[in-house]
Amino acid sequence: xxxxxxxxxxxxxxxxxxxxxxxxxxxxxxxxxxxxxxxxxxxxxxxxxxxxxxxxxxxxxxxxxxxxxxxxxxxxxxxxxxxxxxxxxxxxxxxxxxxxxxxxxxxxxxxxxxxxxxxxxxxxxxxxxxxxxxxxxxxxxxxxxxxxxxxxxxxxxxxxxxxxxxxxxxxxxxxxxxxxxxxxx
Amino acid sequence: xxxxxxxxxxxxxxxxxxxxxxxxxxxxxxxxxxxxxxxxxxxxxxxxxxxxxxxxxxxxxxxxxxxxxxxxxxxxxxxxxxxxxxxxxxxxxxxxxxxxxxxxxxxxxxxxxxxxxxxxxxxxxxxxxxxxxxxxxxxxxxxxxxxxxxxxxxxxxxxxxxxxxxxxxxxxxxxxxxxxxxxxxxx
Numbered sequence: 001x002x003x004x005x006x007x008x009x010x011x012x013x014x015x016x017x018x019x020x021x022x023x024x025x026x027x028x029x030x031x032x033x034x035x036x037x038x039x040x041x042x043x044x045x046x047x048x049x050x051x052x053x054x055x056x057x058x059x060x061x062x063x064x065x066x067x068x069x070x071x072x073x074x075x076x077x078x079x080x081x082x083x084x085x086x087x088x089x090x091x092x093x094x095x096x097x098x099x100x101x102x103x104x105x106x107x108x109x110x111x112x113x114x115x116x117x118x119x120x121x122x123x124x125x126x127x128x129x130x131x132x133x134x135x136x137x138x139x140x141x142x143x144x145x146x147x148x149x150x151x152x153x154x155x156x157x158x159x160x161x162x163x164x165x166x167x168x169x170x171x172x173x174x175x176x177x178x179x180x181x182x183x184x185x
Numbered sequence: 186x187x188x189x190x191x192x193x194x195x196x197x198x199x200x201x202x203x204x205x206x207x208x209x210x211x212x213x214x215x216x217x218x219x220x221x222x223x224x225x226x227x228x229x230x231x232x233x234x235x236x237x238x239x240x241x242x243x244x245x246x247x248x249x250x251x252x253x254x255x256x257x258x259x260x261x262x263x264x265x266x267x268x269x270x271x272x273x274x275x276x277x278x279x280x281x282x283x284x285x286x287x288x289x290x291x292x293x294x295x296x297x298x299x300x301x302x303x304x305x306x307x308x309x310x311x312x313x314x315x316x317x318x319x320x321x322x323x324x325x326x327x328x329x330x331x332x333x334x335x336x337x338x339x340x341x342x343x344x345x346x347x348x349x350x351x352x353x354x355x356x357x358x359x360x361x362x363x364x365x366x367x368x369x370x371x372x
Contacts, residue, residue, distance in 0.1 A: 008195050015199025016206070023207035028242035035248030062249045065303050066290055066343070091288050091345055093256050101245035106253045110346075157250055163290065163305040 029100045035059060036099060036155060040073050046081060048072045048180040050172075060157065068162040068171040072180035074121060076152045079182050081121040083156055086177035088170040089115060092160040096121065098151045105147045117143045120183060123152045156180065211243040213261070218243075224268070225260040225342070225363045260342045265368045271340070273332040275371040276321040279340065281364035283314045288345035291318055291364065297334035301341075304328060320366070340366060 039056045043049040051057040051069035061069040074081045085094065087109060094112075096105040107119075158178065160171035186194075210217060218239050219226040228240050228251075244251040252259075263271050271277065279291065284306075291309075293302040309316050309328050319325040320340070322332045332338050342364055 008191055011192075012195040012199045012202075015196055016202040019200040019203025020207045021203075023204050024211070024238045024242055027207075028211070028246035032245035032248055059248050060250060062244075062252070063292075063301075063343070065292070065301050066305070093252070095250070095253060097250045101241060101250050103253055106256065108256060155250070159252070161288065163303060164307060 032101050033099055036073060039071070043073070045073050045075050046180060046182055048083075048175070048178055050175065060155075066161070066163050067159045068168060068175065070158045070160075070175045070178065072156040074154055074156060074180070076121060076123040076149065079184050080123075081156075082179075082181060082183040083119040083121075084116075084179045085119060085158070086116050086174045087112065087158075088160055088167075088174040090161045090167055090170060092158065092171070092174075094119065094156065094158050096147060096149065096154060096156050098149070098154045104149050104151070104154065107145070114143055117145060119156075120144065120146045121149050121156075122146065123149050207242075210239050211246060213243075215239070215243075222260070222363055224262045224264045224266065224366070226262065227258060227260045256345065258344045260363060261339055262366065263337060263339045265366045267368060269368060271320070271332075271335075271338040271366075272371075273322045273335050273338065276319060276323070276325070276369045278367045278369050279318040279320060279330075279364045280367075281316050281342075282362050283311060283316050284344060284362065286344040286346050290341075290343045291330070292341045292343070293320060293330040293332065293335075293338060294341060295335040295338040296332065297336075302330040304330065316364075318364075319369070340364075 035056075039049070039060070042056045048070055049055070049057045049072065051061045051064070051071060053064070057069070057071055058064065060071060061067070072081075072083065083094075087094075089109075091109060093106065093108045095103060095107075098104055158175065160167075160175065162168035162171050209215060213219065213226070213228075218237070219228055228243060265271060265275075265277055269275075288306060290303060290305045292304070296302065304318060309318065311317070311328075316328070318328040318330055320330045320332055320338070324331075330340075
């Protein structure tokens with residue numbers, strides 16, 4: 001009787017551990033993936049979207065009153081992605097995430113080479129000639145940054161200071177001139 | 186008890202315990218994955234590629250991608266320095282030596298209208314190096330964050346700029362000098 005009870009207690013504990021691990025490892029990623037799919041359905045792929053209130057993209061903004069958010073869901077299956085960024089002369093960050101929310105790359109205004117640059121995303125080692133051609137296409141290799149993502153899909157998020165009207169206006173103006181598209185388009 | 190019933194009950198109890206414990210550990214109430222500095226808390230490895238599945242799940246379950254830990258540190262609290270829960274029935278004095286971070290903000294969330302009350306380094310008025318902010322339902326002179334129909338008001342302190350965070354941060358050996366929140370009066 002005692003051994004039977006011990007068996008069922010152990011079985012319950014093991015079931016709890018299995019359910020716990022399954023939840024932690026799979027449910028949040030699935031919820032995040034679902035959120036990205038909703039943004040993709042509304043805004044498309046390989047295109048920059050402002051996270052304005054009322055849009056699916058706005059759900060990704062954790063501190064919308066402090067920062068302006070713009071994002072670009074990318075799919076590199078048809079080729080590399082190019083982000084032509086015009087950034088304001090104030091605090092901003094650009095981060096590349098995979099579809100599980102993991103950070104691939106991060107850049108801020110103090111690290112960026114210029115106020116205007118191009119960021120290229122490749123999912124694997126690109127042909128060196130392709131990098132040179134991409135750099136030449138924007139005039140100077142100094143302005144060009146290449147990132148190997150190791151994944152074909154993910155999201156680029158640009159956060160820019162917007163804690164007052166002046167900052168918000170600067171951010172909006174800069175992001176209006178920022179684009180996200182396939183590199184060969 | 187019939188073995189089939191025992192099996193069903195065990196699975197039900199096990200799954201319930203497993204899911205609820207997982208959900209609890211990915212909330213801000215989790216005692217295991219938050220760093221605590223007095224009554225201030227933060228999720229220290231948010232955005233870090235080496236973050237554990239729990240800290241990672243906390244953000245992405247809400248569909249949000251965490252800012253990289255080297256860019257921003259976010260501290261939050263819902264208690265005053267005496268350990269009492271923040272309430273709109275009281276007025277609180279938040280004070281701090283003006284942070285050296287390139288950018289920082291103090292905000293109050295939880296108001297019924299949903300909009301956080303926000304003060305940045307450009308907004309605050311201070312004489313000398315000490316910044317004082319009053320948190321209150323009634324208008325106050327000087328720096329004021331309004332508590333309005335807030336069931337569970339919460340104060341956020343955010344420091345931007347990786348260099349400063351590295352130099353001053355909890356793991357950098359320095360002192361961040363987190364703000365104090367003292368209860369001044371209650372109605």
